[in-house]
Structure formats: structure tokens, C-alpha cells
Amino acid sequence: MIKRILVVEDEAPIREMISLVLEQNGFQFIEAADFSTAQTLLSEPFPDLVLLDWMLPGGSGIQLIKYMKRESLTKEIPIVMLTARSEEEDRVMGLESGADDYITKPFSPKELLARIKAVMRRTSPVIEHESISFAGLTLEPDSHRVTADDEMLVMGPTEYKLLHFFMSHPERVYSREQLLNQVWGTNVYVEDRTVDVFIRRVRRTLEPSGYDKMLQTVRGAGYRFSTRF
Numbered sequence: 001m002i003k004r005i006l007v008v009e010d011e012a013p014i015r016e017m018i019s020l021v022l023e024q025n026g027f028q029f030i031e032a033a034d035f036s037t038a039q040t041l042l043s044e045p046f047p048d049l050v051l052l053d054w055m056l057p058g059g060s061g062i063q064l065i066k067y068m069k070r071e072s073l074t075k076e077i078p079i080v081m082l083t084a085r086s087e088e089e090d091r092v093m094g095l096e097s098g099a100d101d102y103i104t105k106p107f108s109p110k111e112l113l114a115r116i117k118a119v120m121r122r123t124s125p126v127i128e129h130e131s132i133s134f135a136g137l138t139l140e141p142d143s144h145r146v147t148a149d150d151e152m153l154v155m156g157p158t159e160y161k162l163l164h165f166f167m168s169h170p171e172r173v174y175s176r177e178q179l180l181n182q183v184w185g186t187n188v189y190v191e192d193r194t195v196d197v198f199i200r201r202v203r204r205t206l207e208p209s210g211y212d213k214m215l216q217t218v219r220g221a222g223y224r225f226s227t228r229f
């Protein structure tokens with residue numbers, strides 16, 4: 001299904017850059033350069049995601065988030081904030097009001113896409129059966145097939161489940177305990193270090209393609225699947 005994105009940004013060059021990236025990557029988009037246009041566009045057919053700039057003519061990003069969260073038809077729509085480097089407080093406030101993620105200006109098309117995909121994946125459970133791709137790494141839940149640059153990878157069922165979990169929850173850190181619960185289940189007794197063993201196996205499988213770098217160790221916290229390395 002084609003995803004429709006609402007771009008709320010008053011600076012025309014940024015809006016054009018975003019629109020171009022979205023168009024080239026098969027997204028539909030609608031644009032608003034001010035607060036009231038954004039409000040008007042938050043109606044049928046609803047966007048699947050909103051990219052939201054902070055300072056807008058006619059109102060702030062925070063106000064728009066609050067407006068969206070009040071309405072039952074818009075409160076579930078994921079929001080990615082576009083913020084300037086200096087607006088640390090705005091970011092915190094935005095995340096607290098219900099934004100799903102933020103991206104700092106200036107950003108690259110690649111970063112923008114990665115963020116959009118990560119948020120969509122996190123917020124739409126219905127895509128369980130759709131294939132998941134990051135760079136050249138693709139996982140197809142229907143056939144249990146994993147390919148790296150079109151080369152089929154052979155992996156055991158637990159390795160597959162682990163990779164599937166990570167690829168459907170990218171850019172987030174999970175502790176060993178969380179991974180055990182998610183992948184092995186809560187009523188199975190396995191030691192924490194089992195996770196490390198399976199992470200190593202998945203990495204070994206991904207190593208020839210270089211995608212093992214996506215499966216990252218976060219010191220003192222756990223593991224994360226990320227396209228940023």
C-alpha cells in the first residue's frame with residue numbers, strides 16, 4: 001500500500017527537498033506551509049505519517065501535536081519532528097507531547113528515509129507479513145527467506161526470529177532480558193548469555209555482506225539494529 005505523508009514545513013527549499021525524496025521513494029505526499037493548512041489537511045484521506053516543522057506561521061509544532069492527539073481520528077498518526085540543532089528543549093517537549101521521533105536539520109535524504117521507515121515500522125503492526133528491507137538486507141516473513149544483496153542466507157529458526165524482531169523494531173535498544181522475552185518467550189528458561197550466542201551467529205551469517213554492522217552492541221544496555229554506522 002502506498003503511504004501518504006503530510007509535510008508541514010514553511011521553508012520552501014526544505015519542503016522541496018523532502019518532497020523530492022518522498023516522490024523518488026514511492027511515497028505520496030501532501031504539503032502545508034502553515035499551521036491552518038496543516039489542520040485542514042489532517043482529514044480524510046488521512047496521512048499515514050506527519051513530518052512536522054517546529055516554528056510555523058500561525059502556530060507551533062507543539063500545538064499541532066496537541067490538536068492531533070485530541071482527535072480520535074488523528075491521534076494514532078505517527079509524527080516525526082523536524083528540529084534545528086539548537087532546539088533541544090523543543091525536542092524534549094515534542095517527544096513528551098506525543099511525537100514519535102525527531103530529525104535534526106540539516107539532514108540527508110538517506111537519514112530522512114531511514115527515520116520515516118523506522119517510525120512507520122514501529123507504529124504499524126499490520127505490516128507483519130510484508131517484507132522488510134534495510135539497504136540490501138531483506139527479510140520475507142511469508143517465506144522465512146533472508147537475502148543479503150540478493151544472496152540467500154541460511155539461518156536457524158531462532159536466528160531468524162531474532163533478526164526478524166530487530167528488523168521490525170529498528171533504531172531501538174533492547175536489553176538481553178527484553179530480547180529473551182520477545183524472541184524466546186517468557187515461559188522459557190534460558191540464560192542471558194544465550195542472547196549473546198545467537199547474536200554472534202546472526203552476525204556471522206551477515207558478515208560476508210557487511211550487514212553485521214547493523215546489529216550493534218550498546219555498551220551496558222544491550223543490542224540495537226540500526227542502519228547508522
Ligand code: CA
Pocket residue numbers: 009010011053054055056
Ligand atoms: Ca519553520
